Amino acid sequence: MYAQMVKTDGTRVRSLDEMEPHERAFQERVDAGQKIEPKEWMPDGYRKTLVRQISQHAHSEIVGQLPEGNWISRAPTLERKAILLAKVQDEAGHGLYLYCAAETLGISRDEMYEQLHSGKAKYSSIFNYPTLTWADIGAIGWLVDGAAIMNQVPLQRCSYGPYARAMVRICKEESFHQRQGFDALMRMVKGIPAQKAMVQDALNRWWWPSLMMFGPSDDASVHSVQSMAWKIKQNSNDELRQKFVDQTVPQAEYLGLTVPDPDLKWNEEKGGYDFGEPDWEEFFNVIAGNGPCNAERLNARKQAWDDGAWFRDGLTAHAQKTAAHSVAAE
Amino acid sequence: MATATLEPDVDQSALFEFLLRIGDNALILGHRVSEWCGHAPALEEDIALANTALDLIGQTQLWLGLAGEVEGEGRSADNLAYLRDGFEFRNILLVERPNGDYGKTLMRQFLFDAWHYLLLKALKGSAEKRIADIAEKTFKEVSYHLNRSRDLVIRLGDGSAESHRRMQEALDDLWPYTGEMFVGDTIDAALAGAGIIPAPQSLKIGWDEIVADALSESTLVKPADGYMHKGGRRGVHTEHLGYILSELQFLQRAYPGAVW
Numbered sequence: 001m002y003a004q005m006v007k008t009d010g011t012r013v014r015s016l017d018e019m020e021p022h023e024r025a026f027q028e029r030v031d032a033g034q035k036i037e038p039k040e041w042m043p044d045g046y047r048k049t050l051v052r053q054i055s056q057h058a059h060s061e062i063v064g065q066l067p068e069g070n071w072i073s074r075a076p077t078l079e080r081k082a083i084l085l086a087k088v089q090d091e092a093g094h095g096l097y098l099y100c101a102a103e104t105l106g107i108s109r110d111e112m113y114e115q116l117h118s119g120k121a122k123y124s125s126i127f128n129y130p131t132l133t134w135a136d137i138g139a140i141g142w143l144v145d146g147a148a149i150m151n152q153v154p155l156q157r158c159s160y161g162p163y164a165r166a167m168v169r170i171c172k173e174e175s176f177h178q179r180q181g182f183d184a185l186m187r188m189v190k191g192i193p194a195q196k197a198m199v200q201d202a203l204n205r206w207w208w209p210s211l212m213m214f215g216p217s218d219d220a221s222v223h224s225v226q227s228m229a230w231k232i233k234q235n236s237n238d239e240l241r242q243k244f245v246d247q248t249v250p251q252a253e254y255l256g257l258t259v260p261d262p263d264l265k266w267n268e269e270k271g272g273y274d275f276g277e278p279d280w281e282e283f284f285n286v287i288a289g290n291g292p293c294n295a296e297r298l299n300a301r302k303q304a305w306d307d308g309a310w311f312r313d314g315l316t317a318h319a320q321k322t323a324a325h326s327v328a329a330e
Numbered sequence: 331m332a333t334a335t336l337e338p339d340v341d342q343s344a345l346f347e348f349l350l351r352i353g354d355n356a357l358i359l360g361h362r363v364s365e366w367c368g369h370a371p372a373l374e375e376d377i378a379l380a381n382t383a384l385d386l387i388g389q390t391q392l393w394l395g396l397a398g399e400v401e402g403e404g405r406s407a408d409n410l411a412y413l414r415d416g417f418e419f420r421n422i423l424l425v426e427r428p429n430g431d432y433g434k435t436l437m438r439q440f441l442f443d444a445w446h447y448l449l450l451k452a453l454k455g456s457a458e459k460r461i462a463d464i465a466e467k468t469f470k471e472v473s474y475h476l477n478r479s480r481d482l483v484i485r486l487g488d489g490s491a492e493s494h495r496r497m498q499e500a501l502d503d504l505w506p507y508t509g510e511m512f513v514g515d516t517i518d519a520a521l522a523g524a525g526i527i528p529a530p531q532s533l534k535i536g537w538d539e540i541v542a543d544a545l546s547e548s549t550l551v552k553p554a555d556g557y558m559h560k561g562g563r564r565g566v567h568t569e570h571l572g573y574i575l576s577e578l579q580f581l582q583r584a585y586p587g588a589v590w
């Protein structure tokens with residue numbers, strides 16, 4: 001997911017009877033499906049977990065501009081270029097809504113950037129993989145936006161109002177992206193053999209990293225149980241991964257592609273696919289900074305920020321001058 | 331059908347040439363602007379630049395689409411964008427200048443927008459209806475581009491000492507590439523004579539005024555009008571264009587005949 005392995009505070013989930021009155025009132029509102037708004041009392045752990053989750057999600061949106069932005073200048077037609085530009089612009093917009101949602105919890109965007117740049121805050125593992133051919137752009141729309149939707153649709157019902165509302169807007173655009181990605185691949189697999197080979201190669205490289213987006217199995221994790229009690233997570237990672245595989249495999253077949261998993265097969269009894277285990281060692285390596293593009297992605301963001309300092313300072317200086325003038329004029 | 335709205339005495343190849351000039355400007359500047367994607371100094375700037383690039387690519391589709399129609403040899407906007415070589419491109423040199431720092435990108439945008447705005451404003455009254463229609467459609471976008479680039483040039487010029495220095499440097503650097511916008515040739519003369527386009531020289535007074543206003547607010551100093559580079563409008567470019575095209579056209583060149 002865009003937010004992977006988000007830690008909660010505390011070691012176990014407490015029952016209503018163990019809670020102080022205001023915490024109990026809070027939990028009862030959450031249980032009743034009511035939205036929590038920024039000015040209300042909330043447990044410290046709830047606030048901190050949300051900040052981690054939302055900022056990680058926001059960082060993923062903006063780092064996610066890089067792998068796709070890599071192909072804007074090489075898009076094969078003017079229409080594909082326009083579609084890709086619009087998509088990358090949407091992702092930056094998602095980053096913006098999400099930073100705003102996180103700011104309602106008492107952290108500033110600059111602080112969140114600082115955490116990203118220092119490596120303290122994470123972003124989704126998926127954006128540390130390279131985009132090597134044009135088919136990767138279609139594959140990202142289809143698989144990566146597809147996996148993001150799996151996780152984000154339930155987040156529209158998340159207990160924290162600003163996050164839930166941001167998700168409503170974002171989900172609409174993500175499904176659009178997914179359809180456009182699929183459409184681009186559809187066109188390619190109907191094209192010349194070299195195009196179809198390019199699409200198969202993209203699926204071979206993006207399939208497993210996409211499954212890793214949901215994070216390792218978390219059924220037993222205390223973080224996950226607490227997040228579910230707070231309704232900032234609705235489904236386990238395995239549930240979402242299963243749903244994603246069940247939805248995506250028929251689409252791959254429709255495209256005439258082979259999913260690179262020898263263990264993949266339909267299980268009539270469970271009404272879903274059985275599939276192989278992602279390489280979790282690779283996943284933890286990517287999370288730890290050893291993915292193929294970690295250093296490049298982070299450096300690109302840091303450099304953009306550092307190189308832009310004079311620009312931001314210049315605008316601030318201008319605003320201060322203007323303010324001083326208008327004071328003097330009064 | 332393709333020539334139904336044209337006056338019979340208007341030279342089709344002159345019209346085609348003009349449409350390449352305006353379409354290629356949009357294409358090449360859109361390409362340059364899009365290079366910033368994900369690397370801008372603030373998230374709001376990333377969004378605004380993507381928006382500008384998107385507008386310019388949309389305009390490219392309209393202008394080059396019409397160019398293909400006027401040419402009448404079955405070439406689409408994509409064919410024209412992806413399958414011509416550098417000597418066949420007609421954009422002015424200003425738009426192929428490398429991005430440089432963000433200040434230079436903004437200054438290039440402002441100098442271009444001020445001209446683009448005046449050009450489209452005049453083209454709204456073109457005797458050729460298809461040109462007037464596209465101008466009508468795109469004028470609003472370009473007015474917005476100008477508002478934005480003008481505002482940022484002013485704020486950064488009259489900002490910190492460093493932002494002032496960078497903006498002045500950008501202006502000095504780009505100034506010799508502005509003259510090309512106002513030099514007409516026989517193609518321009520023919521089309522201006524038929525009321526299809528404004529004479530390039532006629533836009534100079536308005537441009538000088540927009541630029542002088544913004545520069546005085548920005549506390550930047552207008553460079554002296556010295557030597558002006560030109561050549562792009564007749565296909566003689568800088569070395570930069572070849573690299574732009576090798577990226578832009580890679581897939582179309584590597585997979586001839588493929589449909590994307």
Ligand SMILES: [Fe+2]
Nearest residue numbers: 061090091094
């Ligand atoms: Fe997004």
Ligand SMILES: [Fe+2]
Nearest residue numbers: 002061094148
């Ligand atoms: Fe997202």
Ligand SMILES: [Fe+2]
Nearest residue numbers: 145173174177
């Ligand atoms: Fe998306």
